[in-house]
Amino acid sequence: MSSRLLRFLGSMPLAVTLLSAVAIASVIGTLLQQNQPYQDYLIKFGPFWHQVYLSLGLYDVYSSLWFLLLLAFLVASTSVCLLLNGPAIVASASDYREHLHSKILAHMPEHQQWRVFAPLSLVQGQLQQLLQQYGYRLRSRADGERVLIAAKKGSANRFGYICAHLAVVVICIGGLLDGNIPMKWQSLFGSLAIETRDLPASQVPAASRLDTDNSAFRANISIPEGSAADFAFINVGRGYVLQELPFQIRLKDFRIEHYSTGQPKSFQSDLVLRDPERDTTLEKTISVNEPLRYRGFNIYQASFEDGGSKLDLTLRPLIEPAANPEALDVSVRVNDSVKVTAPDSSELKLEIEDFRAYNINRTAASVERGQDFRDDGPSFQFKLRRVDGSAREYRNYMRPVTLEGRDYLLSGTRGSQAEPFRYLYIPVDAAGSADTFFEMLHLLHDDDRLAQVIRDRAGQRPSEDERELTQQLTGATLTILKLFRDGGYGAIAEHMDTSVPEDQRQFASEAYIKLLHGGLRSLYLEVLDQSADSGLSESQSLFLDDAISALAGVPNYGAPFYIALNDYEQRQASGLLIARSPGKLLVYPGFALLLAGIFLLFYIAQRRVWIELREADDGRVQVDIAGESNRLQDEFRQEFEQLASQARQAPEQASR
Template sequence: MVQTAATLSQTESPARRQTRRGLAGVWLEFLGSMNLAITLLVVVSIASVIGTVLPQNQAYTEYLIQFGPFWFEVFRLLNLYDVYSAWWFLAIMGFLVLSTGVCISRHIPSVWREITRYRTHVREQSLMALSQKRRWRLAEGPDDAENVAAAALQGHGFRTRTERRGDAVIVAGMKGAATRMGYVLTHVAVVVIALGALADGNIGLKIREMTGNLAVETRDLPLSQVPGDSWLPVGSGSFRGNVTIPEQSNSGVVFLQLRDGYVVQELPFEIVVEDFRIDHYPNGMPRSYESDLVLHDPALDEPIRQTISVNHPLTHRGHTIYQASFTDGGTQLDLTGHILDGSGQTLPIDGRVFEDMRLQLGGVERVLEINDFQLFNVNRDPRSVERTGARDEFVNVGPSFNYSLRDEAGQARDFHTYMAPVEVEERWYYLHGMRTDASQPFRYLHIPADENASMDTFMAFHQALHQRDRVRRAGQRAADAVLAQMGVANPDLASRVAGTTDDMVATLVEAGLGAVNARLEARLADASRPEMLRQFSQAVLQRTLFELYRESLATRRGVSPDQLQIGADEQAFFEDAVNAVSGVADYGAPIIFEIDHFNHRQATGLQITKAPGKNVVYAGSAMLVAGLFMLFYVSQRRVWAMVRPGEGGGSELIMAGVNQRSPEAFEQEFETIANAVDGQIGRPEAGSARTEDQ
């Protein structure tokens, strides 16, 4: 036979029921204890500080670079990269709701009694034991004395209640009961704030991920190729995400960063960016930037048009759109690629920022990845000190773009190229930066600009260095000239030196000046007079390079080399060109680019948030402020008046009060009430009176 629950309850021993009630009481005592509440609030405060100091919801790669592998993993295990949605933070908030709720339920009855009870059960001895008291013996009857006492209390804002106790009448007054409500309000505020935090804690998203209904996408895919299980529908709860929209483009989604990937959140409206504007300081730093947005919402008859800027967001249907950043929006670039194989060939390229193109260079396929375009590049003007004595003048050196060249093995080098020549120490150069790792600064190849502000003269000189016949002829002329200056006529020696010079030029083009000097030292290691031979070889090499430069320059100017006048500018250009040829060997790319034309297009970076618990938190914060104000600035005061018949007729009035929080202020208030009683009983209609202080 199966026992029912009622039967089991009846057969349970009294001792067991007492134990169960005792354990429940212990748990309730623990949940409602102040120590637990303070501990939880301290932990929440520490977590909030961490969430404020440590940027939240960034890409894992950024945290890895910032903290290193060890601390990155420690912080990841503690969920410090998304504190407000961490399981332990949400658990603490839930426990805080439970603890504070238990505390409220336990103390509200006593608080309510304290607010509503007037404590009319008082005796003369207890009143006379209070520090603030006054006694009057009146000629008037008890009814008049009762009216005087009640009027004095009510006139000073006290709520009163009158009750007869035997032959005495007790008029109990109470004021400032809101201080007790402050206690309740602060506790309720904590619950409300915690509930708001839970509402914004992405609990629904975590449940979807745990149940397998949501997958975090880690690949860099076009929006159309993101799988459906990485999408969140409209109304999925709170979120904070980012989206980049080029000018004259639109988007109806936002990307939420989750750990090492992202998910796509659909929006209930579509955002169109009509225009983006940016203003700069003289040093090139952004001063302000703003976007002209149009929101198309099916629920609206007309679209919303508004300009947003930093600290001036747009809010619609609980979604707040912030101006967060800016970037290039796919600028169109017309490029000319100069192939560095000595052929003099150029490669015209029409591309866009963020576009990848496959190039065949020297029989090897490479991928050109155009990464960014900068319209302004502001540097400190080196001539400002000489001109005005100021160091805060700046100059805009013009547009530049960043790109990468990736080989067949997937290895890439980053490059940074300026469109216009840049002045460096009173000389003008085309700057081509290169680095092998994103953590390194760019190292710049300085290609001298000719009198037409172009790279043509240098490219013609660089091409001549690859033409072996021209190099041999120039080397022969150089060797003859150097030997003639030395007074030596030895055709065989001149021929051998010319052959050596040909080899040095080839080494210069392939590996740079450092390799030339190294090979020269190795060749002269066993020579009997190495220093003289070194100077001789270097002189011949220098003369050979100059002969090739003069030929190239004469061809460009349409004159013969003998008719060409070499001045200081041409000599300086030659020296810069030789250094640039050596730098090309270390440049690490078979091609260099220059910008012929561009069509600039910008993109705005928007941060979009939806926080349904935000208003709840705001309401809880307002309640907390109000409750704290009541607790600290409102004090409860109680005043009692006891009226009873006098021994020889008339009546006797005893008035006493208490306020433990601000006794000095209450002393003045009580004196004011007593003076009001004096004024009432001192009127002619009140009759004569005699007062006595005790």
């Protein structure tokens, strides 16, 4: 039973199957970005496939239990194969096979025979010397009247098999060492708890911490400028564990170089490493391809993000601005929050999540100008959270963005990270300001002023005979404007569905739109302090169209404020990848062994030549020469023909 098991473990089909499985897993681990937050995978693949990939462990292939078992099984299989076949291979490489029978020589692929007039000892000496000139190592054996010269070269080819198989064993053992098996063992048996709460490092419980003696891991930490850390986080499933470090890392400075388009060109971190155990301080600047190596730890420059920039914000009311029209100025740092009171007196919490000094976007217009990208300037991302815990996410740009020749302030909104941002386009006037739009909005929310403006603008043209009709139109216009203010075009459509017969809705729709646009035009003229007779320029007409579109989106914006970024003090953070990989000390030699094995197997041919000398009855010496090669048969055939030709001539030349 044990011998059958060993033969199965050392069989070629099993080895090929295991190698194929490891190769497929490695391809998956390369194509599928590893160790990302589960929420990112859920958004990318959807609930069904996310659960499938999660159950298969594809989000952390190289540390998954099934992959480590594959490696362990491959180590066992390859080791058994070496133990079973290695001794025979070594013996074969050192065996000259000087006991071959004459009949075997006669049936070899390369074989020639001739007779010469010369003493046998002379022929033997000349042929041995000739074989040595061709690089053969030889051994001769005399058996009565028969002398057999056995020669070989390229025996290192046989060791290619051993090198290749030993390389697989060494590489897989290195992979197992880097697989963080102790952590998986602790997690499996409950001694290590995966933390899922967003806690400060000081509050992470001891059950979710790993000591500094953890032999292998890959952890991440983001350190703001001027701050330090002696820990890092290892992503595990839906949570993390805290990995303690035997030293402290301080970020002195972080620098980014940009291309002319604004895209990051390179980024560097000036680190100060302090080791209290060894009373050592080390300073080094690291970049993407230049890590800091210390005591078996590798500290890589992995990413960068905001480290707590200070943002000066202005909150401009979008709802009921007439009752509370004053803007609110606040200063808050990224990753902090501040409580604010909405115009309707509701309490909200403003949570700043991110800040970007550059936003590189590609547009069709920029491509036509021969530029691939453009910088749309700073932006910040935030959430407005209500007292019930619900929140919407926003992304606002600091400066106007040009789209199709017109400038807008952009504000994106979404209900969850699974949704894309939907943008509100707030037009800016010729002075580059959004004040004109907000004055229109304030006027639209001030019922008294709104009614006065509509009455005054409507009364400029009609005569006394049309007073009653004017009052009706004014009332209808105010109704439509208030519906539009509170619910956009959807509120107007809903009003028509409930109050207008179906056969009259087409006519009513056209009439309502005319009243709406006429009323909004009156508000715009009021803001501009222009009379109705003065008309609008082309740019003013375009602004009015954009303002109407923006006003239609305000009811669905989901926030009582538009939050503008006035100024900022940027503070950046460096994202570091800290790895401890003892297995790489084996992986690199393993790959060297693999290359050596491949070279020996494919580029070195093992060649053997036998020459049998026998004294014939007529006093001559009969020469039988045969040879074989396990590779490069054509080259060996040419060499054998040349060798045989010189072997025919050597005794004759020596006897003259």
